[in-house]
Amino acid sequence: MVRTPLTPEERERGERLGLLLREARGGRSMAEVSAAAGVSAETLRKIETGRAPTPAFFTVAALAGALGLSMDELLVRCAPLGV
Secondary structure, three states, X not given: OOOOOOXXXXXXXXXXXXXXXXXXXXXXXXXXXXXXXXXXXXXXXXXXXXXXXOOOHHHHHHHHHHHOOOHHHHHHHHXXXXX
């Protein structure tokens, strides 16, 4: 199966998500947050650095819960610019 290339908008949205998660993590370690969310620290690292710009919904939901973010907030802050 060949994955279609991401659009520039999808890449930008992934970068905004990564930045939001890094900001919300604050002084907590990746290991601490990833353990609380039930995902690997490598997965969190990839999302935060934009190497995984389209993570699975349940991964994002778990990270949001561990960081005290609502899915509504994620949607608003990560939506395409100008929307």
